[in-house]
Structure formats: C-alpha cells, structure tokens
Amino acid sequence: QKFRERIEPNKLKIPKRVLQVIDEELTKLEVFKTGNDFTIASNYLEWLTVFPWGNYSGENCDVMSAEKILDEDHYGLSNVKERIIEHIAVEKLRGTPQGKIICLAGPPGVGKTSIARSIARSLHRNFFQFSVGGLCTAANIKGIPRTFYYATLGKMVQCLKIKCGNREITKRIFVGFI
Known part of the structure; x- marks a missing residue:
C-alpha cells in the first residue's frame, strides 16, 4: 500500500x-x-x-559558457578542454544529448576529478564521485x-x-x- x-x-x-x-x-x-x-x-x-x-536537472549545452567555466577552473590542459568543448558542441548540434560517457584516464593527481567536476558545472548537472x-x-x-x-x-x-x-x-x- x-x-x-x-x-x-x-x-x-x-x-x-x-x-x-x-x-x-x-x-x-x-x-x-x-x-x-x-x-x-x-x-x-x-x-x-x-x-x-x-x-x-537542467541541460546546458552553451559552448561559450562551458568554455569560460573550463578556462576559469583549469589553466592549461588545452587538448582536454578542446575535446570537451567539441563534445558539447556536437551534442548541441544534434539537439538531443545522448548521455555519452567520457573516459578520463591518467595517474593520480593529474586533474581527472577536477575536470569532471568542471564539466558537470558547465553543463549544469549534478556531480558525484x-x-x-x-x-x-x-x-x-x-x-x-x-x-x-x-x-x-x-x-x-x-x-x-x-x-x-x-x-x-x-x-x-x-x-x-x-
């Protein structure tokens, strides 16, 4: 009941x-x-x-806003940020986000969690780890x-x-x- x-x-x-x-x-x-x-x-x-x-949760595929947030949060990592912005732009062009998985690999302390947190913030999504x-x-x-x-x-x-x-x-x- x-x-x-x-x-x-x-x-x-x-x-x-x-x-x-x-x-x-x-x-x-x-x-x-x-x-x-x-x-x-x-x-x-x-x-x-x-x-x-x-x-x-809301969906934000604003490429300029995402780029600004990623730049605010991370100095350098231009290749990583470029790929993430490219991914967001493709999702925006498609019109319906697919919920693709982004794999971040590397040794401890290189910023995987930090960049993931920034991606979530730029897309206005909740982040948990x-x-x-x-x-x-x-x-x-x-x-x-x-x-x-x-x-x-x-x-x-x-x-x-x-x-x-x-x-x-x-x-x-x-x-x-x-």
Whole structure:
C-alpha cells in the first residue's frame, strides 16, 4: 500500500517502462506474502518509488559558457578542454544529448576529478564521485542481479539516491539501470 501511495502523485511523470516494472513487482508482493521473493520485490520497489521521477536537472549545452567555466577552473590542459568543448558542441548540434560517457584516464593527481567536476558545472548537472579503490568486484559497482536473494543495487545507483536528496536527477541515467 505504501508503494502505491508513493507512486500515485507522480504517475504521469514516471516513464511507461518503469511503471510496467513497478506493476510487475507489486503483483509479486501480492502473490508472495513472505519469503525471499517478497523481500527482493519489496527492496526493489523501495528504490523505484524513492526516486523523484519528473524532476530533472537542467541541460546546458552553451559552448561559450562551458568554455569560460573550463578556462576559469583549469589553466592549461588545452587538448582536454578542446575535446570537451567539441563534445558539447556536437551534442548541441544534434539537439538531443545522448548521455555519452567520457573516459578520463591518467595517474593520480593529474586533474581527472577536477575536470569532471568542471564539466558537470558547465553543463549544469549534478556531480558525484565515489572511490573504487576499496571495491573488490564489479558487482560492488554494478550491483548484484535481483535473481539472487541477496541482491543489492550497485554503488552507482546508491550515489544517485544520495543525490536525490536535492530532488534533481536525470532520467536517462536511472532508466538505464532498470
């Protein structure tokens, strides 16, 4: 019942695919009153219903503004900044941002996190980071599949939940995890 109450005010904002998944999980809860399947479905619904569907962070593909922010935050790194500006310009020309992944590689202390934070600021997107140094398997990052009774969501989705505290999240990130 509590899951239905959480969903109802946002039903029009929740993507159809997510609504289908929620309905399937609610059906499982009705069928399995106790046990592992009930717990798995309940935990999954807890995560699905806590996200602020329909409240998305703004999108800024202003190339000049992005270039200004990157220059303010970083002296040098002209090749890196040029590639980032090029990426933003291509996204703007396409008209619909694709949510591409930018891979920043290098030894510690060269500015990977700093440039990523600047990219997020220039695009008016939320930024979050987590260290993978203490994580021992890919399951810690991606999560453990729901077919197992000890299923958990990965660190990436957990970080999204933490960022939901300010009620901003981008739909295309989370829907990819469903």
